[in-house]
């Protein structure tokens with residue numbers, strides 16, 4: 001197959017590109033590098049079957065030759081990034097998704113949207129099944145990401161219903177692992193990088209809010225299976241084991257051997273109080289569930305950040 005994958009220089013896009021290359025497929029990676037990393041690209045460009053287009057997908061993209069799959073991962077994804085880039089985030093979720101659906105339609109390709117658990121907002125149903133419509137503040141600061149992704153899901157379903165396009169929607173829950181930027185700003189990269197510098201970890205609020213963290217290899221396997229599945233309905237792809245952020249901080253301190261503790265900062269506006277996927281649908285339709293525990297995943301991730309911090313001195317990025 002020949003795949004167009006937007007956001008290929010990003011964290012998830014680089015891992016998913018590698019997964020397609022591993023199985024002998026060709027990948028055209030597309031990225032404007034707004035939050036991507038040149039190191040991720042360099043790693044992919046060494047691989048046979050990978051080519052790169054530097055392009056902002058909020059403007060139309062023309063690709064020559066056959067295309068079998070379009071996977072739309074381009075979007076700022078860390079709250080620090082999308083709060084800094086509100087208009088770009090709205091554009092890539094709306095115009096970018098429209099452009100990539102148009103490309104898939106023209107080529108007769110299957111389309112996969114990287115959606116998010118954020119479409120559930122600050123959920124009033126817990127854990128979150130795909131049938132839950134969510135509790136999103138459209139006017140709040142996070143609305144730029146959440147509403148763009150909700151629009152992206154709506155236009156994806158419209159292309160499926162109106163044009164008969166083969167579409168897949170992955171609702172991705174907090175994923176972490178090697179090849180995240182040290183300054184990405186999300187909690188796991190922040191905590192590990194701070195611990196490696198011997199700094200206290202920046203705990204927002206009292207740390208009682210929860211997330212359910214999925215190691216990247218598990219996530220990529222779920223996404224790969226979803227792309228090859230037969231369902232047009234959205235599917236939660238995440239790890240259903242839930243932790244408080246305080247528990248995460250304690251685990252990072254333990255595994256890095258840091259004694260610096262935590263320092264508290266205000267909880268960001270509209271920060272969801274709980275989040276945990278119901279993955280019944282993924283289990284039934286994809287035969288998939290995560291296998292890597294949080295401790296194992298952190299143990300695989302810490303050496304990557306240790307090397308990056310040692311070579312570049314990179315710092316965390318806090319709100």
Ligand code: NAD
Nearest residue numbers: 007009010011012032033034035036056057074075077175
């Ligand atoms: P990331 O920031 O590492 O990667 C995003 C990539 O998209 C970057 O390389 C960036 O340069 C690129 N990009 C952004 N706007 C673009 C544009 N207009 N044109 C071309 N390229 C553009 O983030 P990530 O964690 O890899 O997330 C990838 C996708 O998965 C996003 O769509 C995100 O919403 C979704 N997602 C990720 C998570 C997670 O936990 N990692 C959770 C939910 C959803």
Ligand code: UDP
Nearest residue numbers: 079185186187188190202203204209245271
């Ligand atoms: N968080 C934190 N310290 C940080 C970064 C994040 O305590 O340095 C908290 C944040 O308030 C949220 C959780 O960790 O409750 C996950 O935040 P992240 O930015 O990773 O992603 P989100 O799930 O909010 O999109």
